[in-house]
Amino acid sequence: MSTIHLQHNRVTLALHQVKDATGPALLLLHGLGDSAANMSNISVTWNGPIWALDFTGHGDSTVPRGGGYSAEILMADVDIALRHIGPATIVGRGLGGYIAFLIAGARPQLVRGAIIVDGPGLAGGAVQATSSTEIAIAPRPGTTPDPWALIELSRDARPPNYAVTFVQLARNGSDLDEPIAVTCKVSPPWIEAIRAEAGVMTDISLQEALDIYAAP
Amino acid sequence: MSVTKETRSFPGARPPDRFRRVDADGVGISVYEWGKETDPVLFLVHGGSDFARTFDVFAPKMADAGWRAVAWDHRGHGDSDYAALYSWDADIRDALAVMDSTTNEPAPVVAHSKGGALMMQLAEASSYRITKMVNIDGMPSKRRMPDVPDHDQSRLLAGEIGSWLDFRHEAPTSIRKPGTLEDLAQRRAKMNPRLSIEWLEYLVTVGARHDEDGWRWKLDPTMRFGGFGPWRPEWSALRMVSLPMPFLGLLGTVDEPMGWGARARDVLPWIPSSGRLEVLEGVGHFIHIEEPDRVSNMVLEFLS
Numbered sequence: 295m296s297t298i299h300l301q302h303n304r305v306t307l308a309l310h311q312v313k314d315a316t317g318p319a320l321l322l323l324h325g326l327g328d329s330a331a332n333m334s335n336i337s338v339t340w341n342g343p344i345w346a347l348d349f350t351g352h353g354d355s356t357v358p359r360g361g362g363y364s365a366e367i368l369m370a371d372v373d374i375a376l377r378h379i380g381p382a383t384i385v386g387r388g389l390g391g392y393i394a395f396l397i398a399g400a401r402p403q404l405v406r407g408a409i410i411v412d413g414p415g416l417a418g419g420a421v422q423a424t425s426s427t428e429i430a431i432a433p434r435p436g437t438t439p440d441p442w443a444l445i446e447l448s449r450d451a452r453p454p455n456y457a458v459t460f461v462q463l464a465r466n467g468s469d470l471d472e473p474i475a476v477t478c479k480v481s482p483p484w485i486e487a488i489r490a491e492a493g494v495m496t497d498i499s500l501q502e503a504l505d506i507y508a509a510p
Numbered sequence: 511m512s513v514t515k516e517t518r519s520f521p522g523a524r525p526p527d528r529f530r531r532v533d534a535d536g537v538g539i540s541v542y543e544w545g546k547e548t549d550p551v552l553f554l555v556h557g558g559s560d561f562a563r564t565f566d567v568f569a570p571k572m573a574d575a576g577w578r579a580v581a582w583d584h585r586g587h588g589d590s591d592y593a594a595l596y597s598w599d600a601d602i603r604d605a606l607a608v609m610d611s612t613t614n615e616p617a618p619v620v621a622h623s624k625g626g627a628l629m630m631q632l633a634e635a636s637s638y639r640i641t642k643m644v645n646i647d648g649m650p651s652k653r654r655m656p657d658v659p660d661h662d663q664s665r666l667l668a669g670e671i672g673s674w675l676d677f678r679h680e681a682p683t684s685i686r687k688p689g690t691l692e693d694l695a696q697r698r699a700k701m702n703p704r705l706s707i708e709w710l711e712y713l714v715t716v717g718a719r720h721d722e723d724g725w726r727w728k729l730d731p732t733m734r735f736g737g738f739g740p741w742r743p744e745w746s747a748l749r750m751v752s753l754p755m756p757f758l759g760l761l762g763t764v765d766e767p768m769g770w771g772a773r774a775r776d777v778l779p780w781i782p783s784s785g786r787l788e789v790l791e792g793v794g795h796f797i798h799i800e801e802p803d804r805v806s807n808m809v810l811e812f813l814s
Contacts, residue, residue, distance in 0.1 A: 350595070358595050360534060360595075360600055362599070401675070423744075428635045433535065433536070446597070451741060
């Protein structure tokens with residue numbers, strides 16, 4: 295597995311090439327607290343090149359000082375990777391599934407299908423206002439995952455109507471009829487909301503979705 | 511390389527009596543104090559894209575009335591460190607680090623604009639830290655663009671997201687445009703149209719950096735205001751109405767580019783039972799800067 299480093303503002307992202315091949319690209323996004331190294335062991339059949347990204351604060355990517363994570367920042371991590379890879383189908387596990395879904399709406403011309411798979415951080419935090427908390431942590435310098443990533447990205451708000459907006463953006467901007475595939479069994483409110491939307495495949499396996507998106 | 515600083519004075523403006531740095535989980539935060547160290551603490555919190563020295567007129571009035579006024583530059587603002595990531599939760603943790611470095615006792619807070627919203631969230635989580643709260647035009651409103659249909663709003667969102675993502679690619683090399691002291695004051699006047707050029711030129715001398723090729727605002731050039739996200743303004747309203755401590759909300763009536771457009775009728779239903787709202791007619795978003803004597807008197811009376 296070879297690794298290239300990409301700059302996202304003050305963070306250096308590690309993008310790993312899991313398989314070198316010609317054809318449409320596949321990008322793997324790991325779950326909360328996980329890494330590209332573990333995600334690249336996912337069992338899939340794909341004829342083109344396969345890449346795996348370490349999100350900010352995870353794996354071999356930089357740990358920023360003082361936290362400040364959001365799902366939208368991780369979506370921008372993926373956008374940085376896509377500029378290097380080009381158009382790609384994305385498989386996201388847990389938190390990575392939510393990020394794959396967001397970037398499918400944000401960059402519908404670059405995402406050739408986003409597939410959401412069960413994994414850590416899929417549910418996220420609140421769907422409405424909740425009580426705030428005062429949190430302190432013991433720092434773990436030089437290691438990943440960043441504790442602030444674990445805390446902040448497990449609590450980020452994911453209201454259903456926000457998720458539905460991204461489905462609409464993906465549907466309106468993509469050449470695919472169904473640019474999002476939901477394969478997960480866990481069904482938090484944001485997943486429930488998008489299941490009901492046109493443009494979202496449900497009751498489908500990961501490999502079935504990959505085969506559909508791999509078709510020319 | 512920084513060059514010799516040009517200075518300006520402004521009636522009533524006084525530099526802080528003390529300056530110190532606080533380590534907030536690796537992010538260096540610059541803290542400024544006016545008044546005696548032995549006086550009771552009063553925290554002053556600036557708004558988005560501002561910095562602590564915007565209190566150079568207001569804070570001395572608090573200090574002269576017997577308060578130890580403590581303000582800080584938020585991360586990425588003023589002389590505090592630039593960070594890789596910015597979020598409200600991170601700003602609140604930085605605020606807690608400053609508070610912990612100042613006192614273990616609960617203290618009152620005066621907060622402007624975004625600082626007001628941040629302090630409401632902090633106070634909801636940690637009400638034991640805050641004795642009284644003054645929120646200067648940082649109260650939420652549910653208003654949105656009433657004249658834009660839903661499908662156009664969706665396109666607007668797509669444009670905002672694309673533009674934001676494009677900016678993230680450029681961020682590593684972004685740098686603020688230099689200018690003369692007068693240039694920077696004029697640029698800020700577009701966002702602060704009701705504040706005098708004399709005040710804005712003074713702000714340049716205490717809030718901008720003077721390099722060989724000109725002055726630059728210190729605000730992190732990778733920060734970008736506005737945009738999109740899951741947060742709903744009514745969530746802040748729910749926090750506000752929950753606050754248990756005495757609360758004073760101050761609202762101007764004149765819209766400005768950096769204002770939130772909140773109206774008394776939008777805000778009043780969410781004022782906490784222990785609070786009150788004061789509306790200052792004919793005043794813009796920077797109420798404490800436009801009307802320092804009037805606002806300081808109101809605040810001091812509320813704190814007494």
